[in-house]
Amino acid sequence: MSFADYIDIFGDNILHLLEQHVILFAIALAAAIAIGVTLGLLVYRFKTLDTLIVPVVNVLQACPEIVLLALAIPFLGIGISGALIPLFVKGVLPILRNTASGFASIDPRLLEAARGMGMSPAQILLRVEVPAVLPVVIAGVRISAVMLVSVLTLTAYIGVDSLGTLILQGISRMDATPLLIGSGLTALLAITVNYLLFGLERLASRRVS
Amino acid sequence: MALRVDFRDVTKAFPGTPPAVDRLSLTVEAGTILALVGPSGCGKTTTLKMVNRLIEPSGGDIVLGDAPVSQMPVKDLRRMIGYVIQYVGLFPHMSVAENIAIVPRLLGWNRARIDARVDELLTLVGLAPETHRDRYPRSLSGGQQQRVGVARALAADPPVLLMDEPFGALDPITRVRVQDELLSIQRKVRKTILIVTHDMDEAIRLGDKVAVMRAGRLVQHASPVDILRHPRDAFVAELIGHDRLVKLLSTLSVGSVMSADAAPADVPAVARTASLEAAFLRMLDTGRDVLAVEGGGSLHIRDLLCASTG
Numbered sequence: 001m002s003f004a005d006y007i008d009i010f011g012d013n014i015l016h017l018l019e020q021h022v023i024l025f026a027i028a029l030a031a032a033i034a035i036g037v038t039l040g041l042l043v044y045r046f047k048t049l050d051t052l053i054v055p056v057v058n059v060l061q062a063c064p065e066i067v068l069l070a071l072a073i074p075f076l077g078i079g080i081s082g083a084l085i086p087l088f089v090k091g092v093l094p095i096l097r098n099t100a101s102g103f104a105s106i107d108p109r110l111l112e113a114a115r116g117m118g119m120s121p122a123q124i125l126l127r128v129e130v131p132a133v134l135p136v137v138i139a140g141v142r143i144s145a146v147m148l149v150s151v152l153t154l155t156a157y158i159g160v161d162s163l164g165t166l167i168l169q170g171i172s173r174m175d176a177t178p179l180l181i182g183s184g185l186t187a188l189l190a191i192t193v194n195y196l197l198f199g200l201e202r203l204a205s206r207r208v209s
Numbered sequence: 210m211a212l213r214v215d216f217r218d219v220t221k222a223f224p225g226t227p228p229a230v231d232r233l234s235l236t237v238e239a240g241t242i243l244a245l246v247g248p249s250g251c252g253k254t255t256t257l258k259m260v261n262r263l264i265e266p267s268g269g270d271i272v273l274g275d276a277p278v279s280q281m282p283v284k285d286l287r288r289m290i291g292y293v294i295q296y297v298g299l300f301p302h303m304s305v306a307e308n309i310a311i312v313p314r315l316l317g318w319n320r321a322r323i324d325a326r327v328d329e330l331l332t333l334v335g336l337a338p339e340t341h342r343d344r345y346p347r348s349l350s351g352g353q354q355q356r357v358g359v360a361r362a363l364a365a366d367p368p369v370l371l372m373d374e375p376f377g378a379l380d381p382i383t384r385v386r387v388q389d390e391l392l393s394i395q396r397k398v399r400k401t402i403l404i405v406t407h408d409m410d411e412a413i414r415l416g417d418k419v420a421v422m423r424a425g426r427l428v429q430h431a432s433p434v435d436i437l438r439h440p441r442d443a444f445v446a447e448l449i450g451h452d453r454l455v456k457l458l459s460t461l462s463v464g465s466v467m468s469a470d471a472a473p474a475d476v477p478a479v480a481r482t483a484s485l486e487a488a489f490l491r492m493l494d495t496g497r498d499v500l501a502v503e504g505g506g507s508l509h510i511r512d513l514l515c516a517s518t519g
Contacts, residue, residue: 109294109295109298110298110300112263112294113292113294113298113300114300115263115287116261116263116287116290116292116294116371117287117288117292117311117312117315118283118284118285118286118287118288118312118315119311119315120284123315127300128300131300131302131303132301132302
């Protein structure tokens with residue numbers, strides 16, 4: 001089937017899968033940011049947690065996605081949570097690492113100046129530390145986001161619709177058209193996300209670097 | 210407004226080491242500059258940071274006006290003390306105006322009052338408000354950043370100013386210029402200023418009094434001229450350097466030692482405000498042992514000898 005025919009017939013379905021993919025992506029990224037930033041802050045504030053948290057995250061990071069999916073099925077079953085929970089984990093590490101190193105790289109004399117002027121710890125966090133680490137954290141988010149866009153195609157293996165569904169279809173039917181449409185849209189999405197976040201990163205670092 | 214700062218038997222000991230500051234007692238009169246000088250690790254920065262309680266003393270007390278700092282809420286204390294450190298102290302993500310406005314904002318001033326104050330301070334430190342208000346620290350030169358640092362410390366009109374190696378990151382030429390600017394600002398604002406430096410020349414230029422410290426102890430506390438004339442021991446003399454008497458002559462003005470006697474008719478003249486060093490060089494240069502002082506009076510080489518020994 002030619003591209004034109006395929007799009008003519010399955011156009012609505014493609015849009016539906018793209019929409020599903022974006023929704024999955026948004027949820028996974030939000031979760032990865034929440035967990036990544038929290039763990040990053042913990043690791044920075046309590047250095048001993050570093051040896052506890054980082055190896056675990058590293059192992060999860062090194063584990064192939066498909067294995068994570070398979071391992072999660074007995075616990076989470078087949079469906080959205082079974083697909084999202086093992087996969088969003090992939091996005092945590094870059095955010096965690098950038099958050100922790102971003103905070104660690106703030107000049108301690110800057111913090112002392114803030115204390116010396118009578119700022120409270122909360123004021124120092126919000127007015128000094130957060131603006132200083134924001135660009136670094138966003139850089140981590142960008143790496144995670146690009147990774148998550150492509151990793152999420154795997155949800156198709158356990159029956160959760162995403163652009164991966166098209167790819168899987170292409171593979172099982174030996175049909176290049178859905179395969180190319182699925183992977184092309186995934187790549188396009190990844191590139192778009194990358195540039196959007198890159199713009200945000202530039203905006204946040206405009207004043208700092 | 211300025212307040213007297215009184216160190217009463219102040220000690221700071223860290224476990225396992227000799228005290229960083231050992232029973233320090235000295236008074237900084239209201240509206241004067243004290244330069245704390247000494248080698249690295251002598252306790253001068255620790256002394257400074259105990260004033261705004263970034264470091265808590267382990268013994269003794271520091272009294273601001275009538276109030277011991279240990280009795281004051283730490284936030285209120287810090288907001289009434291300006292604090293200047295090397296140029297890294299400016300927040301890079303805040304504009305010049307936002308940096309200066311930090312303490313006034315913490316104190317809850319309204320927008321109009323803050324804006325007016327920012328412009329007033331920028332003018333005071335010699336930066337045009339229109340062109341500098343909205344710039345970011347990284348687009349400023351080291352000297353400009355330091356001036357903004359001083360403006361920020363003065364923002365809420367604090368009675369006391371602490372400066373920790375404020376000019377350490379500047380090149381020698383900028384440094385002297387910014388020092389002069391600080392002195393001219395001080396003539397207008399009359400704050401009590403404690404300034405930490407490892408540079409004896411800077412201490413002599415800026416301090417109304419100089420406190421020399423070594424290993425946590427106060428070695429000598431005197432006016433710059435007295436320190437130059439009579440260094441208490443070899444350590445102080447070494448800090449001053451081999452050109453001690455040249456520094457002394459450059460610190461004193463012609464007006465402070467000249468006599469009212471009329472000078473001979475044909476001798477060269479010097480200004481009353483010129484330094485004795487300049488006058489001395491003029492004598493060497495012209496081969497005369499007496500100079501006429503502009504506006505009447507004379508300066509004889511005898512006067513220089515008296516000045517150098519006090």
